[in-house]
Amino acid sequence: CASAAEFISVLSFWGPLKADPKSYGEVVLQRLFETKPDSQKLFTKFADLPKEQLQNNPDLQAHGGIVLCKLTEFLQGGGRDKKTLKDLAESHAKQHKIPRVYFQIISDVIFEVVVEKIEGFGTDAQTALKNVLKTFQTQMGEFYDELGFDD
Numbered sequence: 001c002a003s004a005a006e007f008i009s010v011l012s013f014w015g016p017l018k019a020d021p022k023s024y025g026e027v028v029l030q031r032l033f034e035t036k037p038d039s040q041k042l043f044t045k046f047a048d049l050p051k052e053q054l055q056n057n058p059d060l061q062a063h064g065g066i067v068l069c070k071l072t073e074f075l076q077g078g079g080r081d082k083k084t085l086k087d088l089a090e091s092h093a094k095q096h097k098i099p100r101v102y103f104q105i106i107s108d109v110i111f112e113v114v115v116e117k118i119e120g121f122g123t124d125a126q127t128a129l130k131n132v133l134k135t136f137q138t139q140m141g142e143f144y145d146e147l148g149f150d151d
């Protein structure tokens with residue numbers, strides 16, 4: 001599990017993502033769909049869109065913003081705010097039916113995008129980010145277990 005210092009380290013570089021969640025979120029979702037085309041099928045509203053229609057798509061930007069804002073909320077909670085992730089696990093398991101492996105995939109994508117786009121994200125902060133994303137996944141997995149969602 002990530003330490004409090006690791007959450008702080010990641011937050012110290014998170015300013016640009018917090019200030020512009022839509023743009024970064026858009027890139028994350030585009031990269032997710034590109035890396036793992038299956039993931040696009042899990043979104044009713046994006047499933048049938050060809051690649052060109054994922055460019056400058058206000059819906060995709062809006063959803064990217066929602067995802068990034070929630071991630072920022074998780075970071076600011078230092079991993080201690082269980083309610084945020086519990087609600088997220090509940091909607092993703094029961095409503096959206098997202099198998100947990102996709103949280104691994106999106107974590108890898110987030111890591112890649114952040115390191116690529118954010119200036120000065122050095123090796124210590126990178127390790128911290130990896131651990132923080134791992135904590136996110138582990139806690140989501142625990143709630144998935146509680147809900148009895150096996151995928």
Ligand code: MNH
Pocket residue numbers: 039040042043044045066067068070071087088091092096098102103106
């Ligand atoms: Mn996701 C909706 C956050 C990863 C598929 N997601 C939402 C919502 C938030 C959110 C917030 C809107 C509120 C809710 O339904 O709970 N999602 C996240 C975060 C991550 C995430 C913070 C990881 C980081 N989500 C994923 C992954 C997938 C996915 C991975 C699938 C591959 N999410 C969805 C779908 C919806 C959703 C599908 C519903 C979208 C819609 O139709 O509006």
